[in-house]
Amino acid sequence: MDKNCRSDVAAFPELFDGMEQFIDELGEGIRRISVRLAAIAIPGSALLLFALSKAA
Secondary structure (H helix, E strand, O other), X not given: OOOOOHHHHHHOXXXXXXXXXXXXXXXXXXXXXXXXXXXXXHHHHHHHHHHHHHHO
């Protein structure tokens, strides 16, 4: 499979319309998901460590 190069954008600009917006929105979604996962994982791991320390 050939890699895309800058000349592809010049040759077919209609194929790449909105690509920057798509990448920005994708990055924002990844950031939002990582914040949500951190909000769940940090307190969850703290509770797990607390429960394991009390069980021992």
